[in-house]
Amino acid sequence: MNYDTSDSAITSVVGEMLILVLVIILVSLFATSAFSLLPGDRETVTTVSMESNTTHLIFWHKGGDWVEVKDLTITATPKSGGEKLSLEPCSVSDYTGNTTAVFDLGGSVAVKTDKFTSGTTYEIRVATPRNVIYPGEYTK
Numbered sequence: 001m002n003y004d005t006s007d008s009a010i011t012s013v014v015g016e017m018l019i020l021v022l023v024i025i026l027v028s029l030f031a032t033s034a035f036s037l038l039p040g041d042r043e044t045v046t047t048v049s050m051e052s053n054t055t056h057l058i059f060w061h062k063g064g065d066w067v068e069v070k071d072l073t074i075t076a077t078p079k080s081g082g083e084k085l086s087l088e089p090c091s092v093s094d095y096t097g098n099t100t101a102v103f104d105l106g107g108s109v110a111v112k113t114d115k116f117t118s119g120t121t122y123e124i125r126v127a128t129p130r131n132v133i134y135p136g137e138y139t140k
Contacts, residue, residue, distance in 0.1 A: 041130075046103075048126055048134035052113070056090070057138060059109045059126055066104035067128055074111055076122040076138070085122075087111040116140040 046064035050057060059074075074087040088111065093099055095106025103109055109126075116122060118140050126134035 043130050044128045044133060046128075046133040050124065050134065050136050050138070052138060055113060056110045057087075057113055057124065059103075059111075059134060061103050061105055061107045063105060066102050067133070069101050069103055069109065071128050072103060072109065073125075073127045074109075075125045075127075076116065077125075078117070079121045079123055079137070085115050087115070113138075113140060 044065045044067060046067060047062040049060045049062055051060070052058070069089060069092050072089070074089070076085040076087060089109045090112050091099070091108075091110045092101065092103065093108055094102070094104060100107065116138075121137055121139040124134070124136045124138050125132055
């Protein structure tokens with residue numbers, strides 16, 4: 001019996017390659033499964049209250065996440081129907097009264113009410129790109 005021993009190493013190399021391919025496939029499947037379980041982006045959670053005087057609506061940050069003022073959208077829609085008003089902040093201040101670009105705890109954002117019609121009730125919305133952080137009503 002004369003065996004050709006020159007091919008005996010090929011079997012072990014092929015076996016190792018098959019195991020390596022199997023491990024790579026299993027690792028990629030587990031990684032894909034693990035990444036699909038990660039949570040998505042978190043929505044902004046902010047508590048806001050509103051007060052008014054004869055010329056302004058003032059929104060106070062009472063707690064939660066801070067928001068950049070450039071990301072805030074403030075709108076007023078007449079409840080009786082009509083054109084939605086987009087309101088721009090005329091002043092933004094932090095809890096100490098200093099001007100800031102961030103709406104954070106204790107801070108305030110003021111908008112003018114000069115575009116409003118007397119005797120009209122408006123639905124007020126303060127929103128970020130992801131959600132509404134203040135829904136309310138105001139009657140001038």
